[in-house]
Amino acid sequence: MLLLRSNKPDNMYLQVLSCLLLLVTYAVARPVTEAQEEAGRVHQDIVLHNWLTDEQKEAIHKLDTSGADPKEIIEKILEYFHKLPSDKKKTWEEKYKNECVAWIRDVATEEEIAELKKLHSDNKINELLEKINLYKTRLNTNTRGRVELWADACLSAWDIKHEVATVRSKRDSADIDMQIERHLPWLSKERRSEIKGMLESGAAPQFLSERLRVYLSEIDELDRREAVKNTKKSCFSWIEKIATKEEKADLFSHHHKNHTKCMEKVTVKETMTQTAANFSHLLHQFIARLEPKEQEQAKKTLQMCETFLFMKDRRSHHKNHHRHNTHQPNEILHYRHHEPIDILAHHFQKNLKWLTEAQKEELREMKVQGKSKEEIKHKIKQFYDALPDDKKPEAREMMKHGCKEIIRHIVGDENADKLKHMKETGKTNAEIEAEIEKMMQTVTNQATKEQYKLYAPVCKKLFETEITY
Numbered sequence: 484m485l486l487l488r489s490n491k492p493d494n495m496y497l498q499v500l501s502c503l504l505l506l507v508t509y510a511v512a513r514p515v516t517e518a519q520e521e522a523g524r525v526h527q528d529i530v531l532h533n534w535l536t537d538e539q540k541e542a543i544h545k546l547d548t549s550g551a552d553p554k555e556i557i558e559k560i561l562e563y564f565h566k567l568p569s570d571k572k573k574t575w576e577e578k579y580k581n582e583c584v585a586w587i588r589d590v591a592t593e594e595e596i597a598e599l600k601k602l603h604s605d606n607k608i609n610e611l612l613e614k615i616n617l618y619k620t621r622l623n624t625n626t627r628g629r630v631e632l633w634a635d636a637c638l639s640a641w642d643i644k645h646e647v648a649t650v651r652s653k654r655d656s657a658d659i660d661m662q663i664e665r666h667l668p669w670l671s672k673e674r675r676s677e678i679k680g681m682l683e684s685g686a687a688p689q690f691l692s693e694r695l696r697v698y699l700s701e702i703d704e705l706d707r708r709e710a711v712k713n714t715k716k717s718c719f720s721w722i723e724k725i726a727t728k729e730e731k732a733d734l735f736s737h738h739h740k741n742h743t744k745c746m747e748k749v750t751v752k753e754t755m756t757q758t759a760a761n762f763s764h765l766l767h768q769f770i771a772r773l774e775p776k777e778q779e780q781a782k783k784t785l786q787m788c789e790t791f792l793f794m795k796d797r798r799s800h801h802k803n804h805h806r807h808n809t810h811q812p813n814e815i816l817h818y819r820h821h822e823p824i825d826i827l828a829h830h831f832q833k834n835l836k837w838l839t840e841a842q843k844e845e846l847r848e849m850k851v852q853g854k855s856k857e858e859i860k861h862k863i864k865q866f867y868d869a870l871p872d873d874k875k876p877e878a879r880e881m882m883k884h885g886c887k888e889i890i891r892h893i894v895g896d897e898n899a900d901k902l903k904h905m906k907e908t909g910k911t912n913a914e915i916e917a918e919i920e921k922m923m924q925t926v927t928n929q930a931t932k933e934q935y936k937l938y939a940p941v942c943k944k945l946f947e948t949e950i951t952y
Contacts, residue, residue, distance in 0.1 A: 534571055539563050586630055590621035620677045620694055627680050659683060662784050666717045667695075669710040671847045674698050682787065691787065702850065711791055718788030721781055725772040834885025835863065837878035842866050856937055879945060886942035893935050894922045 535543070546556050564572070587596065595618070602611040619627050659682050663675050670678065681691050699707045722731070770781045838846070849859050870878055891899040905915050926932055 534567060534574075535563060586622060586626060587615070587618060591618050616681055617694070620681055627677070631680055631683065656683065658783065662787060666714050666784060666788060669702070669706070669713070669847075670698060671850070672844050673848075678787070695791075706850070714788070714791045718784060718791060721773060721777060722769060725769055830885065833888065834881045834883075837870070837874065837881055838863075838866060860937065860941065883942075883945050886938065886945060889934070889938050890919070890942070893926070893931055894919070898922050 543556060543559060546559060587599070591599070595614070599611060599614060602608075602614065619630060622630065656679070659679050663670065663678060667675065667678065678691070678694065681694060699710060702710065770778050770785075773781060835843070846859055846862060849862060867875070867878060867882075890902075894902070902915055902918060905918060923932070923935060926935075
């Protein structure tokens, strides 16, 4: 955090120095690496700060090598620092202040740093913290983790809890992990960590939204549209439980016609014409109808999920919707058959469930790195070939089911049923394959054609000489 000199009393200022100490004696010294290397670096950096006595250094080193929780080590260092004479604290003041802001210089421009200083001098604490939280997302995972370790201590030292109440998040780390896994499975491991850091540090919704949009822009259009659709579905499935068909139709009809009016339009069970300041208010009114445990869960995910509720598809959204006479109010909750399904998150839940989490993560990283679908397909084949023989039949059946789903998705239900009937009435595989090729001649969407070219050879091999439908 950017910390400048405070007008607080001396004892508060000393607390700030304690937090700065934390950065250089622990946070900077404790990257998330192999335990042995980590312990060595921690011990080395502790030794460099010679205000610690040999006994204190050894005590901290023992805590670290014994696997103590980072917070426990932090508390011990602060305990030692508070015991220092005031003149000795002052000696370390500038060093810790400079190192405290060092990470910002690595990720922010001169203009951005100047803006931070201006926000601080103007006492615009919320805006300052929002900017800093945004800049934290530019750090690599290890560095950001080290910075986050001392964030709470610094906030407490500066006594600005009230000012950041609207942007602080107190959610449990494991709970955030669970929500990201459930609602944002399309994110890579690194991106998930970055979003987690923003949620834990209480990043403002607009900055979280900005970051998610950046991540979506990094994947191709088909996968992006599917990611948005699936996230909406997982985030807001609870709406089905408490909103009537009329409420959903009214709400999404107004959104469809006019974004501004949609944000003003609020419909609730008791009063269908009640209005509110914004759509968040409506969501909270809907949430209030849920059972207490469900309310808590919905509120926890709202900051992350609200970003997606009205997120537009770059190619379509209003342009495409306005070609229809009616707007489906529950379209965010249900899979639309002819939308692309060529996305890893979808396959992980269906025909690639047999992959380990490590293998799924490797495929996600390949996707983020821009690897081609052919390269990803080849990697999946490697994973399959490496399976024990007793595991392959189950994996094969899952992938065969995926092939049926893909072909049905490409040619449509009516044509898929026709192919099924041909198979049941004894048509040869050659005849069925010829029929599929004939159907593909009517497909004009290039992405769909590419999808067929990608999967057809694999599916034929999975079924050997069979043709799927």
